[in-house]
Amino acid sequence: MNTRFAVATHILTFLAYQGGQPATSELIAASVNTNPTFIRRLLTQLAKAGLTTSQLGAGGGALLAHPASRISLLDVYRAIDEQQQVFALHDAPNPQCPVGRNIDAVLKGRMLEAERALQAQLAKTSIADLAADIAERNKVA
Amino acid sequence: MNTRFAVATHILTFLAYQGGQPATSELIAASVNTNPTFIRRLLTQLAKAGLTTSQLGAGGGALLAHPASRISLLDVYRAIDEQQQVFALHDAPNPQCPVGRNIDAVLKGRMLEAERALQAQLAKTSIADLAADIAERNKVA
DNA sequence: TTATGTGTAACCGAAATGGATACAGATAAT
DNA sequence: ATTATCTGTATCCATTTCGGTTACACATAA
Numbered sequence: 001m002n003t004r005f006a007v008a009t010h011i012l013t014f015l016a017y018q019g020g021q022p023a024t025s026e027l028i029a030a031s032v033n034t035n036p037t038f039i040r041r042l043l044t045q046l047a048k049a050g051l052t053t054s055q056l057g058a059g060g061g062a063l064l065a066h067p068a069s070r071i072s073l074l075d076v077y078r079a080i081d082e083q084q085q086v087f088a089l090h091d092a093p094n095p096q097c098p099v100g101r102n103i104d105a106v107l108k109g110r111m112l113e114a115e116r117a118l119q120a121q122l123a124k125t126s127i128a129d130l131a132a133d134i135a136e137r138n139k140v141a
Numbered sequence: 142m143n144t145r146f147a148v149a150t151h152i153l154t155f156l157a158y159q160g161g162q163p164a165t166s167e168l169i170a171a172s173v174n175t176n177p178t179f180i181r182r183l184l185t186q187l188a189k190a191g192l193t194t195s196q197l198g199a200g201g202g203a204l205l206a207h208p209a210s211r212i213s214l215l216d217v218y219r220a221i222d223e224q225q226q227v228f229a230l231h232d233a234p235n236p237q238c239p240v241g242r243n244i245d246a247v248l249k250g251r252m253l254e255a256e257r258a259l260q261a262q263l264a265k266t267s268i269a270d271l272a273a274d275i276a277e278r279n280k281v282a
Numbered sequence: 283t284t285a286t287g288t289g290t291a292a293c294c295g296a297a298a299t300g301g302a303t304a305c306a307g308a309t310a311a312t
Numbered sequence: 313a314t315t316a317t318c319t320g321t322a323t324c325c326a327t328t329t330c331g332g333t334t335a336c337a338c339a340t341a342a
Contacts, residue, residue, distance in 0.1 A: 101279075113262050133247040
């Protein structure tokens with residue numbers, strides 16, 4: 001998969017760590033080690049999903065729209081991965097073949113089940129959980 | 142994701158439907174609606190994973206190496222998706238940042254949990270299940 | 283009024299994806 | 313033995329995706 005989910009999660013965790021202080025795309029980009037445009041593109045998606053807000057102008061930046069404890073990895077997944085399916089079907093199997101005619105319909109159901117299992121697990125982790133894990137690691141070190 | 146998992150599953154289901162009769166890559170390609178080389182590439186991977194065997198020469202083709210009831214979608218996933226991870230991390234976050242320094246380690250664990258949930262669900266379906274579903278659909282129609 | 287920061291468009295190179303051709307080698311059929 | 317068949321693999325190609333880069337209009341804070 002692409003790294004957008006990981007980066008989006010990084011962004012949100014970073015914002016949680018900011019404690020209400022707006023973070024510029026440049027600042028976040030430095031933490032992620034990428035470029036500000038990439039961050040802004042993801043922030044746009046996160047904002048559209050209602051997970052973040054943006055403060056324009058000097059001293060502005062991105063903020064969490066909700067408490068970190070109420071943002072789950074599933075929320076991030078849904079905000080970023082527009083198609084929301086790990087598996088892809090192959091185009092247009094042969095309708096003349098008894099297998100080709102039905103494989104998509106049959107496989108789609110099983111893929112959905114797997115997808116649901118994945119999403120259910122993602123729902124169990126919040127950005128606050130990640131922030132806490134990170135705080136723990138920084139405490140020890 | 143790419144369509145290789147779907148095509149590999151299609152191949153195996155097709156072979157299950159053949160009832161022990163070898164299928165050429167050309168025949169399978171016609172069912173999938175793709176080219177024989179793509180099928181042979183996947184068959185090579187499936188063979189390496191011990192899921193299929195190949196009969197060379199005239200009248201030859203691919204065969205299931207085990208009963209379809211003993212080949213799960215997880216087996217296919219493992220055979221085809223070499224990296225076996227839905228999620229990717231972003232390269233080299235900033236080690237100077239308290240978040241960047243730890244995000245990968247923390248996120249990796251959560252991704253693994255989700256990956257495991259996905260795989261556990263895949264394990265519940267066998268190629269025989271798919272073949273049965275397809276048979277049912279062909280019966281009704 | 284000026285500096286700051288977002289949102290978005292445009293362009294780029296690298297990598298991945300699947301399609302197409304080609305051919306050596308193994309095997310079955312005759 | 314000879315021929316036809318089929319695999320396994322290499323090579324090349326066009327298309328798409330991915331993330332990086334530059335640029336700039338617009339909104340807002342200082």
